[in-house]
Amino acid sequence: MNIKELAKKLQNVKLTSGHRACSGCGFPQIVRAVLAATDDQIVASCATGCLEVTSTIYPFTAWNIPFIHNAFENSAATIAGVETAFKSLKKQGKIKKEIKFVAFGGDGGTYDIGLQSLSGALERGHKFVYVLYDNEAYMNTGIQRSSATPYGAATTTTPAGKVHPGKEQFRKDITKIVVAHNIPYIAQASVSNLMDLTMKAEKAFKADGPAFLNVLQPCTLGWRYPSDQTIKMAKMAVDCNFWPLYEVENGVYKLNYKPSNPIPIADYMKPQGRFNHLFKPENKWILNKIQKHTDEEWEKLLRLCGEN
Amino acid sequence: MAKIKALTGAEASAEAMRQINPDVCAAFPITPQTPVMQKFAEFVADGIVKSEFICVESEHSAMSACVGSSAAGARTMTATSSAGLALMWEILGIASGLRLPIVMTIVNRALSAPINIHCDHSDSMGARDQGWVQIYSENAQESYENTLLAVRLAEKVLLPVMVCQDGFITSHGVENVAVYDDNKVKSFVGELKPYKPLLNVDDPVTYGPLQLTDYYFETKRQQEPAMEEAKKAYQAIGKELKKITGNDYGYFEEYQLKDAKAAIVVLNSTAGTTKAVIDKLRQKGKKVGLLKIKLFRPFPYEEVGRALKNISSIAVLDRSESFGANAPVFGEIKNALYDAKSKAKLHSCIFGLGGRNIYEKDIEDLFSKLLTNKLKGKEYIGVR
Numbered sequence: 001m002n003i004k005e006l007a008k009k010l011q012n013v014k015l016t017s018g019h020r021a022c023s024g025c026g027f028p029q030i031v032r033a034v035l036a037a038t039d040d041q042i043v044a045s046c047a048t049g050c051l052e053v054t055s056t057i058y059p060f061t062a063w064n065i066p067f068i069h070n071a072f073e074n075s076a077a078t079i080a081g082v083e084t085a086f087k088s089l090k091k092q093g094k095i096k097k098e099i100k101f102v103a104f105g106g107d108g109g110t111y112d113i114g115l116q117s118l119s120g121a122l123e124r125g126h127k128f129v130y131v132l133y134d135n136e137a138y139m140n141t142g143i144q145r146s147s148a149t150p151y152g153a154a155t156t157t158t159p160a161g162k163v164h165p166g167k168e169q170f171r172k173d174i175t176k177i178v179v180a181h182n183i184p185y186i187a188q189a190s191v192s193n194l195m196d197l198t199m200k201a202e203k204a205f206k207a208d209g210p211a212f213l214n215v216l217q218p219c220t221l222g223w224r225y226p227s228d229q230t231i232k233m234a235k236m237a238v239d240c241n242f243w244p245l246y247e248v249e250n251g252v253y254k255l256n257y258k259p260s261n262p263i264p265i266a267d268y269m270k271p272q273g274r275f276n277h278l279f280k281p282e283n284k285w286i287l288n289k290i291q292k293h294t295d296e297e298w299e300k301l302l303r304l305c306g307e308n
Numbered sequence: 309m310a311k312i313k314a315l316t317g318a319e320a321s322a323e324a325m326r327q328i329n330p331d332v333c334a335a336f337p338i339t340p341q342t343p344v345m346q347k348f349a350e351f352v353a354d355g356i357v358k359s360e361f362i363c364v365e366s367e368h369s370a371m372s373a374c375v376g377s378s379a380a381g382a383r384t385m386t387a388t389s390s391a392g393l394a395l396m397w398e399i400l401g402i403a404s405g406l407r408l409p410i411v412m413t414i415v416n417r418a419l420s421a422p423i424n425i426h427c428d429h430s431d432s433m434g435a436r437d438q439g440w441v442q443i444y445s446e447n448a449q450e451s452y453e454n455t456l457l458a459v460r461l462a463e464k465v466l467l468p469v470m471v472c473q474d475g476f477i478t479s480h481g482v483e484n485v486a487v488y489d490d491n492k493v494k495s496f497v498g499e500l501k502p503y504k505p506l507l508n509v510d511d512p513v514t515y516g517p518l519q520l521t522d523y524y525f526e527t528k529r530q531q532e533p534a535m536e537e538a539k540k541a542y543q544a545i546g547k548e549l550k551k552i553t554g555n556d557y558g559y560f561e562e563y564q565l566k567d568a569k570a571a572i573v574v575l576n577s578t579a580g581t582t583k584a585v586i587d588k589l590r591q592k593g594k595k596v597g598l599l600k601i602k603l604f605r606p607f608p609y610e611e612v613g614r615a616l617k618n619i620s621s622i623a624v625l626d627r628s629e630s631f632g633a634n635a636p637v638f639g640e641i642k643n644a645l646y647d648a649k650s651k652a653k654l655h656s657c658i659f660g661l662g663g664r665n666i667y668e669k670d671i672e673d674l675f676s677k678l679l680t681n682k683l684k685g686k687e688y689i690g691v692r
Contacts, residue, residue: 081376
């Protein structure tokens with residue numbers, strides 16, 4: 001699909017405007033791009049979180065497709081139930097149409113509280129696409145750390161204090177955890193590259209089994225940058241190799257983008273208020289540690305992708 | 309015609325599931341629920357049922373998948389016990405709040421700690437305020453028939469229903485069970501006509517929206533008339549089922565209660581033991597009787613009040629505690645008798661926690677104390 005085709009597909013509005021997401025939030029674009037990637041009918045589930053809360057304030061809904069929110073930790077189990085119902089009713093001839101299934105969840109609902117539900121649904125092989133919009137903390141409840149929160153970030157539960165300088169652990173590599181389930185299609189994408197995301201969503205919908213998309217979605221409130229900088233933040237995350245764009249198709253890793261001149265990760269962190277404290281001279285060692293870790297992870301990924 | 313089969317309570321529930329032939333079943337193994345799902349899995353494996361069986365990775369996901377499946381428009385069933393029900397607790401309220409007609413067999417088992425696999429009612433009693441209809445079953449036969457009734461009831465009033473039976477005592481004990489003609493049961497159960505299913509993609513609906521101070525209260529308020537409706541529908545559907553089974557589906561069963569001076573109120577398998585004792589004591593001229601609760605949610609206060617009003621001495625047996633408060637069944641009976649302006653001497657007795665046996669002798673002693681006014685305060689039967 002090229003950008004003109006995408007623009008045309010977006011005319012079929014599956015998530016309407018008028019939702020209450022923050023100015024500068026990235027997930028409406030992510031959701032729309034993903035939903036535009038198939039012409040089949042879609043049923044969506046969604047974990048409790050920003051997306052669900054801002055798009056379904058009763059008596060309104062922003063969803064023009066069938067949608068179910070169950071709880072925080074069970075978006076995958078819920079869509080597994082919907083998909084199985086479809087399978088059963090289709091087998092009985094009660095449904096004729098082809099329907100695709102997509103589950104949305106934030107990082108809290110995926111890396112943390114929903115990990116078991118996701119893992120179970122992936123292992124059972126339900127035919128659905130799981131879309132993780134990763135904004136790197138529990139933003140809906142007020143910016144608490146999750147296991148997706150990057151090292152050094154200040155959150156309301158890991159504030160930059162006199163003794164503890166923000167979060168002191170590196171984030172979990174959820175994409176690799178999903179890879180370990182040996183499902184047909186997994187990809188990491190960013191809201192800064194909608195064509196790449198759409199291409200990946202198309203592949204995900206066509207996969208013969210579960211598929212997983214991990215999409216970086218900067219959060220203006222949680223990351224503390226001006227609301228017109230979301231796409232720029234997401235792009236810088238890719239350009240500093242913190243958020244590589246890659247896919248794993250039937251077990252084969254492929255790098256989708258290799259920055260010719262990666263920017264230092266400090267350049268990406270500098271405009272974000274959550275990292276302010278790291279730019280004090282006494283915290284220089286933390287920046288170095290983060291750069292080193294990013295470089296190591298990038299090297300590992302290059303090897304997996306056969307790039308060096 | 310009915311076939312008499314030697315079945316355990318668990319197999320009897322599975323037999324009901326075979327005849328109901330749900331579109332989807334999602335379950336996770338837990339003792340003593342396992343034989344229900346294992347038997348059903350055999351039906352699936354042999355193609356005897358058309359059902360899709362999701363072997364989920366936890367009870368939380370079992371109920372979550374049931375919510376998804378039921379909202380999608382599929383007839384959906386599951387089964388669990390004890391910790392499994394406790395793990396589902398969050399989603400139980402979502403199933404009822406979203407008005408999804410899921411039917412679940414509960415094989416009653418004690419909750420931890422200490423961990424224990426045997427029967428008591430702390431699991432289902434702990435879930436009694438989650439908006440599910442609860443039906444209790446004395447034996448395998450009732451478990452089977454109540455499950456058939458539950459499907460119709462759930463789909464009529466759009467509420468989920470639990471059908472409870474005693475762990476091991478009923479679930480693993482073999483009894484003669486009359487299994488009714490497949491076709492008759494099939495036509496009784498009928499086809500699900502789903503209300504606003506997700507899979508009707510031409511009419512997209514949003515399930516589970518956010519409702520704050522402006523709408524939440526109204527939505528929850530609507531669950532109350534649904535329960536009132538469930539009470540009526542239970543009887544109406546019971547009358548239909550009676551045409552096949554010949555059995556009555558009252559809110560409760562009265563056994564030698566009309567002229568009783570002393571009565572026991574109990575639910576599930578202990579009612580059977582109590583009946584045996586009553587038969588013995590009646591032969592000796594003792595006026596003793598039983599009220600066995602079948603429908604616990606919605607609770608038939610008025611009818612129970614009327615049935616117990618003129619009995620002077622009553623013991624309510626609970627197989628679970630509500631620590632620091634009236635035990636679950638006792639509390640309801642007390643409420644019912646207050647409304648009925650009864651002057652009965654009412655006693656709370658806790659028994660059988662963690663599967664501790666209760667014997668005919670215990671019940672005989674209890675009746676004797678009731679008849680001679682020797683019961684003081686709350687009793688614990690069989691505890692050291």
